[in-house]
Amino acid sequence: MQEKIQGKAIPLPLDNVDTDQIIPAQYLRLLEKKGLGKYLFYRWRYDESGKPKKDFVLNDPKFKDGSVLVARKNFGIGSSRENAVWALTDYGIKAVLAESFGDIFYGNSIKNGLACIKLDKKIIDEIIEKSMNGNLFVTIDLANRKVIYEGKEVSFEIEEYARRRLISGQSEIDYTLSHYLDKIEEYEKNVKSFMKTNINETLKKLLEG
Amino acid sequence: MPYTITDKIWEAHEIAKEDEFSLLYIDRHLTHEVTSPVAFSDMKYKGYKVRRPDLSLAVMDHNVPTDSKENPTIDELSEKQMEALWNNSRTFNVPLLDFYSPYQGIIHVVGPELGFSLPGLTIAAGDSHTSTHGALGALAFGIGTSEVEHVFVTQTLWIKKPKQFRIKINGNMKKGVSAKDLALYIIGKIGTGGAIGHIIEYSGETVSEINVEGRMTLCNMSIEAGARSAIIEPDDKVFSYIKDAPLAPKGQDWEDAVKYWKNLKSDPNAKYDKELEIDAGSVKPMVTWGTNPSMVAPVDGYVPYPEEVKDESLRNEYERALKYMELKPGQKITDISVDYVFIGSCTNARLSDLIEAAKVLKGKKVNRSVRALVVPGSEWVKRKAERIGIHKIFIDAGFEWRHSGCSMCIAMNSDRLPPGKRSASTSNRNFENRQGPGGRTHLVSPAMAAAAAVFGHFVDLADVEIAEVM
Ligand code: SF4
Numbered sequence: 153m154q155e156k157i158q159g160k161a162i163p164l165p166l167d168n169v170d171t172d173q174i175i176p177a178q179y180l181r182l183l184e185k186k187g188l189g190k191y192l193f194y195r196w197r198y199d200e201s202g203k204p205k206k207d208f209v210l211n212d213p214k215f216k217d218g219s220v221l222v223a224r225k226n227f228g229i230g231s232s233r234e235n236a237v238w239a240l241t242d243y244g245i246k247a248v249l250a251e252s253f254g255d256i257f258y259g260n261s262i263k264n265g266l267a268c269i270k271l272d273k274k275i276i277d278e279i280i281e282k283s284m285n286g287n288l289f290v291t292i293d294l295a296n297r298k299v300i301y302e303g304k305e306v307s308f309e310i311e312e313y314a315r316r317r318l319i320s321g322q323s324e325i326d327y328t329l330s331h332y333l334d335k336i337e338e339y340e341k342n343v344k345s346f347m348k349t350n351i352n353e354t355l356k357k358l359l360e361g
Numbered sequence: 362m363p364y365t366i367t368d369k370i371w372e373a374h375e376i377a378k379e380d381e382f383s384l385l386y387i388d389r390h391l392t393h394e395v396t397s398p399v400a401f402s403d404m405k406y407k408g409y410k411v412r413r414p415d416l417s418l419a420v421m422d423h424n425v426p427t428d429s430k431e432n433p434t435i436d437e438l439s440e441k442q443m444e445a446l447w448n449n450s451r452t453f454n455v456p457l458l459d460f461y462s463p464y465q466g467i468i469h470v471v472g473p474e475l476g477f478s479l480p481g482l483t484i485a486a487g488d489s490h491t492s493t494h495g496a497l498g499a500l501a502f503g504i505g506t507s508e509v510e511h512v513f514v515t516q517t518l519w520i521k522k523p524k525q526f527r528i529k530i531n532g533n534m535k536k537g538v539s540a541k542d543l544a545l546y547i548i549g550k551i552g553t554g555g556a557i558g559h560i561i562e563y564s565g566e567t568v569s570e571i572n573v574e575g576r577m578t579l580c581n582m583s584i585e586a587g588a589r590s591a592i593i594e595p596d597d598k599v600f601s602y603i604k605d606a607p608l609a610p611k612g613q614d615w616e617d618a619v620k621y622w623k624n625l626k627s628d629p630n631a632k633y634d635k636e637l638e639i640d641a642g643s644v645k646p647m648v649t650w651g652t653n654p655s656m657v658a659p660v661d662g663y664v665p666y667p668e669e670v671k672d673e674s675l676r677n678e679y680e681r682a683l684k685y686m687e688l689k690p691g692q693k694i695t696d697i698s699v700d701y702v703f704i705g706s707c708t709n710a711r712l713s714d715l716i717e718a719a720k721v722l723k724g725k726k727v728n729r730s731v732r733a734l735v736v737p738g739s740e741w742v743k744r745k746a747e748r749i750g751i752h753k754i755f756i757d758a759g760f761e762w763r764h765s766g767c768s769m770c771i772a773m774n775s776d777r778l779p780p781g782k783r784s785a786s787t788s789n790r791n792f793e794n795r796q797g798p799g800g801r802t803h804l805v806s807p808a809m810a811a812a813a814a815v816f817g818h819f820v821d822l823a824d825v826e827i828a829e830v831m
Contacts, residue, residue: 167674168553168653172792177771181424181438183398183445185506195794200780224674226554229587230790232489233396234505252554255589256489259520260505311521312380324507325409328515332384335376336412336517339386346610346618347388347482351415351456354607358464 155295155319157246157267159219161283162209169223170230171257175239177231188235189243210243214286222279223250227268228257237264247292249299251276262314265321267292269299269308294319363628365525366594367560370500370625374483382519388482389416390512391468392455394446395423395773396487400510401449409514414454416516418477419446422467424773425460425766427736433460434775453513466739466765469493469581469707473573474741476606480595480622485512489584490707490789495560496576497603498595498625503584523589524634526559527627530567532642537822539717540575541709541787541806543567544582545647547639549657556588559635562627563593567641573602574711581708582789585654595622646822648694649791649804651682656791658694660809660821666690685793686801687781695819697803701784702733702814703796704760704807706770709787710738712745714807716830719751721811723828727759728817734761734776736768751830760814772797785813 179191196208204211221240227250228236237260240248247267261268269292271279279301282288291300294315299306317324364372377384390413397419404411411417421443426433443460450457458465464475469490472478480498484491487509494501502520504512512518530543548555561583568576576593583591600619603609610618645659656679658664667679667690683690688697704710704718715737727733735755737743743765746752752762768776770788772795778784780799787810791802805813808827812820 165674167678170653170790170792172790172795176794176798177423177773178798180395181442181773183402183441185399195798200798226557226587229553229557230489230584230792232487232503232505234399234507237505252557254587255523255557256503256505260507263505263507311382313382313519313521316380324519325407325511325514328384328511328517328519332377332515332517335384336386336515339374339376340413340516343388344617344621346614346621347479349389349415349477349608351418351477351608355456355458355464358607359462 154265154321155293157292157294159246159290160215160217160286161220161222161279161288161290162215162218163280163283164209164221164223165280166223167225168229169227171228171233171236171254172230174228174236175233180233180235185235185238187242188239192239192243219244219246220290221245221248222276222283223248224276225251227253229254232256234260237261237266241266249276249279262317263324265318267294267318269310271299271306271308275306363631365562365627365631366498366592366625367500367525367562370481370483371522376517381521383522385483385518385520387485387512387516387518389477389484391472391484391486392417392419392509393422393468393488394442396506397449397509398442398445399506400513401453403510404453404513411453411455411513412516414456417455417513419450419455419457420468420471421446421458421460421465423767423771425465426774427763427766427768427776430461430764439774463740466741467707467710467767470711470738470742473497473577473603474606474739476603476609479603479609480599481625485518490581492583492588492590493577493581493707495580495590495592496573497599498593498622500590500592502590523560524558526556526561526635527633528561528563528637528639529565530563530639530641531565532567532640534567534641535645535823537646537808537825538644539806539808540571540578541582542644542647543639543641544579545649545654545657545804546644548582548586548654549647551586551637553585553653553655554587556583556586559588561588561591563591568593569596572713573598574713577711578708582654585789594626646806646809648809648819650686650688650694651679652685652791652793654789654791654804656682660694660819662694664688664690664692664694695821698818699731699785699803699813700782701778702731702810703736703769703784703786703788704810705734705736705738705768706788707738708789709807710736710742712742714787715742715746715751718807718811719754719830720827721808721825722758722815723754723830725758725815727814730817731814733759733814734763734769736763737765739765749831754830769796771795778802785810785819
């Protein structure tokens with residue numbers, strides 16, 4: 153259950169932060185989702201020799217304890233890699249505020265309890281500006297659909313389905329199986345003959361022929 | 362109420378709805394070695410089974426070495442990931458096309474070519490470019506790893522119905538202009554977020570004229586405009602493309618299928634949330650100059666001046682991109698020279714793409730300053746190309762004729778663009794470091810990539826000789 157998320161804002165005032173930047177492909181070869189935080193924004197965070205780049209926000213001591221990332225338009229566009237969400241959550245990011253999000257990234261965030269909140273450009277501009285000194289704390293109130301900072305309350309819109317999932321954190325698979333197994337079976341009973349496959353046989357024949 | 366093709370397929374597969382999200386039955390599920398391991402380990406841990414292994418297909422593509430099948434160059438991590446898919450396919454009974462399979466290739470090339478992907482189906486894969494399969498008239502979604510697991514266990518997906526964006530393309534394409542150029546032109550126009558939350562339906566005379574593989578290029582690139590997916594009404598071209606595919610329905614099933622598929626049309630007065638019309642005749646061969654696919658210019662154009670951009674954050678982005686790309690404002694696109702040429706990826710590595718490149722290359726040589734690779738989209742595409750003899754054109758010109766895989770599109774194997782080097786690439790993402798740390802990518806069509814290989818820089822294809830190859 154997480155109805156409220158609180159944390160220090162980290163400004164990343166960029167448009168189009170794609171998932172290749174959030175975690176480069178070379179780090180997608182690990183077979184686990186744990187421990188990816190060290191590769192978060194790898195190429196922006198470290199130089200070729202692996203030394204932290206001074207000018208990148210995550211290397212700024214002011215933001216070391218930050219957990220609410222604030223970006224601009226189209227955050228998380230590009231590759232479907234859920235590793236981008238895992239890298240963010242493993243690093244300690246609990247919420248991302250932005251003007252808009254890539255669709256697949258947004259879907260992935262819901263499954264992992266990372267709150268992605270869409271806000272107007274004006275509000276994002278203000279939060280970015282106020283967060284620059286490393287002293288802005290933001291609360292995301294999922295129950296009441298509000299972002300709160302410096303005593304100011306801003307409402308946001310979020311799909312009810314996403315909000316419920318973020319709050320409950322329950323396994324979607326168990327939920328689907330316990331509520332809809334009959335519907336799945338019913339669909340399968342009625343599938344048209346031409347929509348079926350006999351993949352194993354066909355592949356076997358292909359390889360023999 | 363008038364229906365779009367998306368509405369029709371959606372309705373046929375929606376088995377439940379909660380608030381804004383629908384539970385869709387998924388007819389086909391493709392998977393590869395990179396986005397599946399965590400799903401499989403969680404399934405093992407929780408004791409889940411794959412509900413319908415017979416509707417699933419696993420293929421190794423992202424990590425696979427493309428230099429050799431006998432003596433492949435491979436590192437330990439890549440090998441481990443491929444091994445994991447091999448073991449997981451065994452454990453869960455999922456059919457697998459592994460590194461050695463004669464039908465191995467990039468999932469978005471393999472699915473359609475085997476007839477695993479068909480019109481009217483819902484298709485999901487743990488890969489953003491799954492929209493490619495929409496070119497057959499399927500409803501296809503790229504998904505994350507949690508969703509991959511959900512599809513494996515339940516054969517369904519919770520998903521919000523996307524809004525619908527119709528892009529009509531009319532008019533005749535100029536010499537040297539391909540589906541890739543149309544796609545880049547559209548992304549340049551609407552931006553990387555221009556279709557967020559939408560499925561794009563392409564229609565119009567030009568789209569009917571374009572062959573099925575070109576339509577796959579269009580649908581594939583839609584992701585780069587932020588689209589959730591893309592789709593095109595299936596027609597006779599699609600039916601003949603898949604008719605002889607091994608997994609396509611046969612006999613009476615085929616007859617029934619075609620009858621059904623012919624009804625997968627958008628009703629004439631169907632409503633769309635967004636619409637755009639494009640005149641194909643005004644599109645030139647396109648070349649990206651920046652670090653996302655919307656930063657693109659016609660080949661006879663120039664690298665833009667950031668100071669002329671009004672929007673501040675866009676201006677900053679342009680400046681950042683030019684710095685990364687080491688380009689100067691006002692520089693002619695045709696003055697940009699390249700070190701590498703990569704013809705490959707799920708966007709442009711099908712047989713017709715290779716043919717378009719070969720037409721430019723025939724009888725010519727790769728420039729001495731360029732290293733050029735052609736990586737067919739699947740081993741079957743490779744054999745088809747060898748059967749018609751165009752591999753010789755590539756080899757004679759000085760291209761490396763390689764095995765299939767994602768290769769330098771994503772640089773997870775040893776095919777990498779070295780730091781500071783510049784490529785002409787037929788892939789889909791020119792993001793920073795995408796083709797290798799520090800590499801600089803220019804996205805282009807197969808014909809433009811071939812021309813850049815010959816001349817060592819970009820050239821207007823209107824001035825280039827195009828030969829017959831068959
Ligand atoms: S070719 Fe590139 S874009 Fe296509 S699936 Fe492979 S890595 Fe992804």
